[in-house]
Amino acid sequence: MGLTTTYKDGSTPKVVIIGAGFSGICAGIRLQTLLNLNTFEIFELEHELGGTWLSNTYPGCACDVKSINYQFSFEPNYEWSKTYAGQQEIWEYLKKTARKYNIYEKIRFRTEIKHAEWHEDLQQWVLDYTNLQTGEQHQTRADIVFSGMGPLRIPQIPKQFDAFEGPKWHTAQWNHDYDLTGKRVAIVGSGASAIQVVPSIVDKVKTLEFYQRTASYIVPRRNATNSALLKFMFKYIPFVHFLFYKLTYWGSEFTIRAFSSKKRHTFVRMVATFLAWSFRYWNVRDPVLRKKLTPTYVMGCRRIVVSSDYLPTLTKKNVNVHTETITGVKGNSLFLKDGSVQEVDVLILATGFHVQDVLAENLVIGKDGKDMAKAWGQNPKTYYGITSADTPNMFLLLGPSTGLGHNSVLFMIETQVDFAIKAISFMMKHNLSSIQSTDKACQDFVDEVDEKMKGMVWSSSCKSWYQNDEGRVTALWWSSCSHYWWRLRKIKPDHFLGVKRL
Missing domain, CATH: 3.50.50.60 (FAD/NAD(P)-binding domain)
Structure with missing residues (x-):
């Protein structure tokens, strides 16, 4: 990629990753392998990594995407037992991958982020978190935050x-x-x-x-069942x-x-x-x-x-x-x-999950004190679903306005993470303490989604998790995964605003 891996003074930004599911693990690995950046921590609510594949252990739990596509492209698994892998096998794959890249030593388990707020004067995120084992409350700062809080984690119980x-x-x-x-x-x-x-x-x-x-x-x-010959x-x-x-x-x-x-x-x-x-x-x-x-x-x-x-x-x-x-x-x-x-x-x-309202109020406070749960609300203005004009230096991995109806979500995770890596490299190359997408870039994306959705079945009258309570389609994948990748293949400087480091 020809990425810039440090600021001119040799330093790298401090990164906090929220969540140790596929999104968080992917972010940690790519920070290390593409930027050689090790100044990051992962905060995980549970006792173990895995996200969706840790929480969902019901009988018959399996992926409805073929196994060969439900893996990181940079870490192929040649040993999938079947065309569609079960929960345990997917979880084991993720743990094995995390061990290979020494991700475990970067994870704070049983730690809950209670509040994350952008401070313009510091040009940093200030995060309050609780150690769920001891009950102790702490605070940390981060130059960059990855949000890997997946949507399939909060059960919806009438x-x-x-x-x-x-x-x-x-x-x-x-x-x-x-x-x-x-x-x-x-x-x-x-x-x-x-x-x-x-x-x-x-x-x-x-x-x-x-x-x-x-x-x-x-x-x-x-x-x-995948035969021994096929695996070979x-x-x-x-x-x-x-x-x-x-x-x-x-x-x-x-x-x-x-x-x-x-x-x-x-x-x-x-x-x-x-x-x-x-x-x-x-x-x-x-x-x-x-x-x-x-x-x-x-x-x-x-x-x-x-x-x-x-x-x-x-x-x-x-x-x-x-x-x-x-x-x-x-x-x-x-x-x-x-x-x-x-x-x-x-x-x-089996009443589903809180997909559209996955972000709690007062959890993420963006620029100018804006509560992002309310700001995104029914019309999440984001730059290709990965960053927002109101959240400098925060990358949303499968964040608001996302849903996938036809292909592997892991491809989308990798695409978003790799774009975030390019953005961080861009920051260091141009000596920026922060970047944020412009209002126009975000609005152009929202308008494009609205226009593309007019020709898709998700805009029909039936209620689904691709729509919010007002019936507005907020699904991100309006055309195709490859189309999305093409849009995020490079940084477009005119779509971002940056603040120079002091």
Whole structure:
């Protein structure tokens, strides 16, 4: 890249990274390998790294992106056991990678950032944090902050379920000490987590009451086992792994056409819709049940889920599918709008996460004392989703206004981190204490997203995590991952304002 790795006086900025999931680990590694910068710390809330893949340990938890694309491009894993890796295997990969690059020694575990505020006079971020083991409160300063607080970390639990008196938990807080064998189990929610959990527990429970809020489009998941020969070829025969990686990436990238309403993409949309329809038809022969499981919105508006065992599972005798609204909860019973009542032993909530409101108020205070939770709010003005005019020297890895519907999020993480590395190098080369994107650059990006989204299915009337409470589409990936990479391939000086070091 030809990067500048220090200021002229030989110093480097102090960096704080919030979160030790894929985003935070990627940032730490690239700071070391691309800038030779070791003046950074990672603050992690949990006892171990992993983020999403540490928190989500429910039965059947796995990635719905093919394994070969769910890895860092600079750290290929030749040993994936299957086409789609499970939670444990992904977590082990991330830990192994962190150990290889000595990231563990940079992490402060069980440490929570309580408040981060930009001080213009210091040209630094001042961060208040708490050691959750001792309860002690501390403060530190940083020249640059990476926010790697992923969206799939704060469970969304409707208040009405507080009244349930039996054992209950969210899929992201799975109770592994409780044995479901022979129990009457209720699962609320029909997103990706529920679609993985249901087939994994159905054969051990007595009955499974499944409360579907919205039907999902399901496409088959061909999860083949990677043979020893294939692993050998990946590892020892030049270009084999690289070709598989690229072909898989571009195959996923091509599917962006299925999310477009443009006429030239009609055929791809029709093929994808027919695949989902035929898969549902042949697996659910009962027309009444099949009608319940048939989405009424355009394909792709909500997340498409890959699963080969979910639909067959719902046809089993011990499974009851409910589509009526839950109107009340009392004791161990759930009351539905149609007047029916189900008494169960255990309640499992697959009710999703706080994706759009992931940032708490008073957590990040940007320039001029602006609370970024309120400032971003319903219209997050960011520069390609990675930095904001109000947050100098802060890089948002999968921050506000982001969501991905068709490809690997790790590609996006790497793209954002590499852009941040270029920005830090730019700062040092030009002797700047801070940089921030201009208001115009941010607004131009927001306008472009709004314009591009007019032709995408995410702008249709159905509610999804790509939209905020007002129905505004805030998904970042308006065109394609490759398009996004092309936009962030280099720093555009006229898009930024800088402050010279004293």
